[in-house]
Amino acid sequence: MMTKFMASAFVSATLLAGASLAQADMHPQVWADDQSTANGTVSAEKVMANSNGWLVVHRTDDSMKPGPVVGHAPLKKGKNMDVTALLTEDVSSGDQLMLMVHSEEGGMETGVFEYTLGASEDGPIKMDGNLVMTTITAQ
Secondary structure, eight states: OHHHHHHHHHHHHHHHHHHHHHHHTTSOEEEOOOBOOTTSEEEEEEEEESSSEEEEEEEEOTTOOOOOEEEEEEEOSEEEEEEEEEESSOOOTTOEEEEEEEESOSSSSTTSOOOOTTOSTTOBOEETTEEOEEEEEBO
8 A cells, every 4th residue: 555655656746847847848948059150040959939939149249238130030839949040141250149039929910020129029038037048159
């Protein structure tokens, strides 16, 4: 009887831990490393998104504030692997880039990237008041 109880408790704890890890993995997040931009693209290994939206590439600097948009790629809700954004401007080795998750909300057309710096259309997503992003350095 005690063995069945302990086995049941172990299975329940394992399922709860797995559910917690899966839910933690669902928070919007961007994973990317420093990379070459010589081919005119920037890639993220993985992007988690709570809804359809955009991976947006902003210029940045040591202030870590998002600057002008230099590329974007569509995202689907959930896990997005190997997301590649085409660059719309030249990026030089040593330039700092911010890869940020933006929503698909507020724009006039679904599936059309409409954001301009400071606009609300297709704007940045925040979690706990923080932008969902990572920074990389062009190689």
